[in-house]
Amino acid sequence: MKRDYYEVLGVSRTGGDGEIKKAFRKLAREIHPDVNKNDPEAETKFKEAAEAYECLSNPETRAAYDRFGFEGVQRGGFQDFSQFSFEEIFRSFFGEDIFGGGRTSAARGTDVAVAVEISLTEAASGVKREVEYQAVSGCEPCGGSGAAPGTSRETCEVCKGSGQVRTVSRTAFGQFMRTGICRRCKGEGSVVETPCKECGGRGAVMAGRKMEVDIPAGIDDGQSIRLSGLGGRGERGGPAGDLYIQVTVAGDEKLIRDGDDLIYHQRLTIVEAAIGTTVAVPTLEGEQEVDIKPGTQFGEVVRLKGKGMPQLRGRGRGDLRIIVDIVVPRHLNSGQKDLLREFARTTSEKNYSSDEGIFDKIRTALS
Ligand SMILES: [Zn+2]
Ligand SMILES: [Zn+2]
Known part of the structure; x- marks a missing residue:
């Protein structure tokens, strides 16, 4: 049973455009896909809210809904959200910027892990170790721009540098504006006309890096040290990944x-x-x-x-x-055995073998 669109958004039937928009944004934040990864109902809830918003935010579809109910809007090929992914619907409504801008275009660099083995004494005192690793790094010849030296990046003519494009979809009930990433420049806002030969226009290359790492005293086997920002370079202004030093403390022979x-x-x-x-x-x-x-x-x-x-x-x-x-001695000669028997005979401590004591028994047997 479908719920009434006004009820879904929690607005009155006389609510204005601003009120509807505000209600939807508030609802969307609550059921945002990133916040509700483990809630299987979040997706359904969001699709329900999105459908309600799409209908009520457009004066024509809203009027049709007010007059004819669901029949009024379903007739004209209204968006069927079930075929879209949660993320797609979300983006189509909010573009890049709903939760603070640049979410989709900037990408964080990859994390890199390096294994280091140290001795127990080094773990006790702390030690400096030089590590070498490979990570995505800015290309030197082009300064990370991707444009061949002597040339520069050009503003993308498709999105005019914004990195975003708005597409308008027309339905029987009117137009819906959607914002998406510009495909031509992949959201960067600029394109490379003459690519740098070194990096093929990507602005980044896999490069070897060397650095000295301080391994703190007291580190335990299996612990990692995170060096923030020393991993792969981010894309489109995104932050760099982290470098993890995975420490193995070798076993000591004695301790x-x-x-x-x-x-x-x-x-x-x-x-x-x-x-x-x-x-x-x-x-x-x-x-x-x-x-x-x-x-x-x-x-x-x-x-x-x-x-x-x-x-x-x-x-x-x-x-x-x-x-x-x-x-306990394993190999005793007869002289040593005699000494121990003599000791057993003279000790005031109890023997455990029996009330009589094993040495007493032997002595009895021998006498
Ligand atoms: Zn573009
Ligand atoms: Zn380059």
């Missing part, structure tokens, strides 16, 4: 990163863990001696405060966590 913390696995023999010792632990600043207290257990963590990674764009640093792994 494992865990956010801002670093982890180091320190292996200890049962004797070292039991009696205590001093070990040399790798840190970002070189080796550091660390005391291991007697009776250290498997999995215990010794924390070196502030010896981890710096926080990205922050002031603090994480910790270095030393996790203790205890290595």
Whole structure:
């Protein structure tokens, strides 16, 4: 069931042209395709509003609608919006300028990504890296104009330099004015008569660029740095794209990163863990001696405060966590076994194998 055109636009039947236009613009902003990308109903709503506006904004079709209703306007081959895309209809009503001008003709340049691999130490200190990449750039010989050196761009005679053309479509109910991009100059307002040989008249070429990039301290594996405006050049005055530096932080042989913390696995023999010792632990600043207290257990963590990674764009640093792994001897000769049995016999600590204890059992068996 079609809704009444006045109801669609929310204006009274006696509303003037200005009122109808204002109501439609307000409605159009609300259901603009860019704002409602995920709303499947937005397109239908907009088409409904566009149809209502097209009818009511023209005195003849409006009069026909007022007298005969939908019958009055449908008879004469009124625009069937269902065959047009949402964008097309939108542009046909508003041309380029509805939301602040130059929307369609100016195009943003492309984004470019460059991969960079750095070491963990470089990630900790921050590092400068020279990167090379290809991006659409202004053509040098013609200064980006596209016109051969010594010549210049000429004003487009089709659109007289505006980059836009108005087309008038006639229907049984009158004329409808539409604004579109000039095809001759593609909206630029000027054309190249003698194209530059270097760029073929496009004013832009793919060119290699080199630059030094500051990779900040604390950057993590997989993070990107965005350098605004360093990507491909924009078209028709549009802004340049961005350059993304995609950083990979290579794994370190000894230190494992865990956010801002670093982890180091320190292996200890049962004797070292039991009696205590001093070990040399790798840190970002070189080796550091660390005391291991007697009776250290498997999995215990010794924390070196502030010896981890710096926080990205922050002031603090994480910790270095030393996790203790205890290595149990695999190959013992009989003398060593005897020593351990002797130790087991004299220790006040409980054996876990049974209430009697494995060494007690062995001893019983041997005696
Ligand atoms: Zn033109
Ligand atoms: Zn050129």
